[in-house]
Amino acid sequence: MDRYAFMSACRDGGMAIERALRLLDRSYFPILFREGLRGLRDSESARDLVQETFIKVWLRCATFQGDSELLPWIKSILRHSLLDRLRKNHREAALDESDRLESEVERRIAELSEEKVPRPDDEVRRGQLDDCFKRCWERFESASPSHALVMSWIVEDGLSHEEVGELLGRTPAATREFISQCRKRARVHLAEWYELAFGAG
Amino acid sequence: MSDDDDKTWLDVLAGRAPADANRPAAREARLLRESLIRQRQGQQAEPLPQPPARDLHREAELLARAGREGLIDPARLRRRSGWLRDGRVLAAAAAVAFVAIGLTLFLHTGAEREVYRGTHDGVVTLEAASPATLKSELIAELRAAGVTATGYERFGLQGVDAELPRPITPQVRAVLERHHLPVPEDGVLKVEITAPGSR
Numbered sequence: 001m002d003r004y005a006f007m008s009a010c011r012d013g014g015m016a017i018e019r020a021l022r023l024l025d026r027s028y029f030p031i032l033f034r035e036g037l038r039g040l041r042d043s044e045s046a047r048d049l050v051q052e053t054f055i056k057v058w059l060r061c062a063t064f065q066g067d068s069e070l071l072p073w074i075k076s077i078l079r080h081s082l083l084d085r086l087r088k089n090h091r092e093a094a095l096d097e098s099d100r101l102e103s104e105v106e107r108r109i110a111e112l113s114e115e116k117v118p119r120p121d122d123e124v125r126r127g128q129l130d131d132c133f134k135r136c137w138e139r140f141e142s143a144s145p146s147h148a149l150v151m152s153w154i155v156e157d158g159l160s161h162e163e164v165g166e167l168l169g170r171t172p173a174a175t176r177e178f179i180s181q182c183r184k185r186a187r188v189h190l191a192e193w194y195e196l197a198f199g200a201g
Numbered sequence: 202m203s204d205d206d207d208k209t210w211l212d213v214l215a216g217r218a219p220a221d222a223n224r225p226a227a228r229e230a231r232l233l234r235e236s237l238i239r240q241r242q243g244q245q246a247e248p249l250p251q252p253p254a255r256d257l258h259r260e261a262e263l264l265a266r267a268g269r270e271g272l273i274d275p276a277r278l279r280r281r282s283g284w285l286r287d288g289r290v291l292a293a294a295a296a297v298a299f300v301a302i303g304l305t306l307f308l309h310t311g312a313e314r315e316v317y318r319g320t321h322d323g324v325v326t327l328e329a330a331s332p333a334t335l336k337s338e339l340i341a342e343l344r345a346a347g348v349t350a351t352g353y354e355r356f357g358l359q360g361v362d363a364e365l366p367r368p369i370t371p372q373v374r375a376v377l378e379r380h381h382l383p384v385p386e387d388g389v390l391k392v393e394i395t396a397p398g399s400r
Binding site for chain 1: 204207208210211214215216217229232233234236237238239240241243244250251252253254255256259260262263264266267270272273337340341344345346347348349351372
């Protein structure tokens with residue numbers, strides 16, 4: 001859907017709403033559904049999330065300035081809702097500083113990345129690394145879905161500190177803390193992969 | 202881990218060049234980024250459920266939801282004879298009609314849920330058990346009637362501002378009447394909604 005058509009429908013209101021909702025659904029449902037499915041891992045919940053997003057998009061249409069494309073704006077609304085759902089459905093375990101095991105893992109990873117350089121890749125080794133990463137990342141996603149999801153969005157969309165803060169609805173300081181938590185949690189859950197990636201060969 | 206270290210980590214993870222690419226934080230993030238990108242490429246090759254771009258049942262569901270949210274005039278949804286001629290969406294149309302009737306009943310009973318408390322300096326005060334809910338409903342109904350309405354929350358008080366068309370259209374008049382709102386002389390509707398006992 002063209003952003004100018006969207007803005008015009010928003011101004012017109014009334015009958016234009018129905019037409020605009022249909023167009024939004026036809027233009028963006030598949031791509032948003034995949035995004036929702038990645039975070040929620042359930043087709044029905046992902047479908048519900050996308051429809052909730054379209055309603056929110058319409059309720060907030062007057063705030064769309066038109067200085068960017070429509071899809072990134074809609075995606076950010078979906079991501080907000082997705083993080084909200086994850087927060088409600090999943091109480092992420094806090095990383096307890098006193099937990100000896102986690103501290104040990106973190107210390108070991110810090111040592112490895114400090115002292116070693118990644119081993120050179122060959123095809124077999126890359127396959128092993130990727131398998132290990134997949135396993136570890138699934139554990140990470142399961143234990144800390146919000147942190148894992150935000151990290152994957154950072155990679156995909158090159159999000160800055162400010163953009164992450166906007167997405168989370170947090171202050172700069174709280175965003176810094178969240179990013180630090182992402183890194184710590186990744187180190188804990190990806191420990192096995194770090195060992196393999198940085199370990200002596 | 203210092204803030205500076207985390208910043209380097211974030212920059213590299215996001216694909217930006219850090220000041221010092223040889224810092225351990227940069228190496229760690231670069232490896233993570235490469236692995237995440239490879240994993241993503243692998244996922245895209247997997248056969249995930251791929252919904253069709255156009256799905257009439259899904260559209261009907263969305264419109265029904267918009268009806269429940271007060272975005273679409275239920276009476277107009279009922280008049281969509283074109284839809285009714287399409288055999289594939291009869292069930293969806295029935296669902297929309299069901300929601301429309303439900304919404305009409307809801308709006309009818311909704312008239313009892315708020316109390317008009319008066320108008321001072323052009324600002325109408327309503328009292329409702331759930332001011333935030335009433336604010337959302339009022340905004341949605343005004344928008345569905347073609348009015349640009351904005352909501353706000355100030356000092357714990359919910360409010361709605363809207364510039365009404367002149368002359369007032371029957372749809373807008375219906376919304377005003379449903380919520381016991383007088384027609385503003387200057388065409389600018391200003392509503393404040395309080396909770397019982399909050400004043």
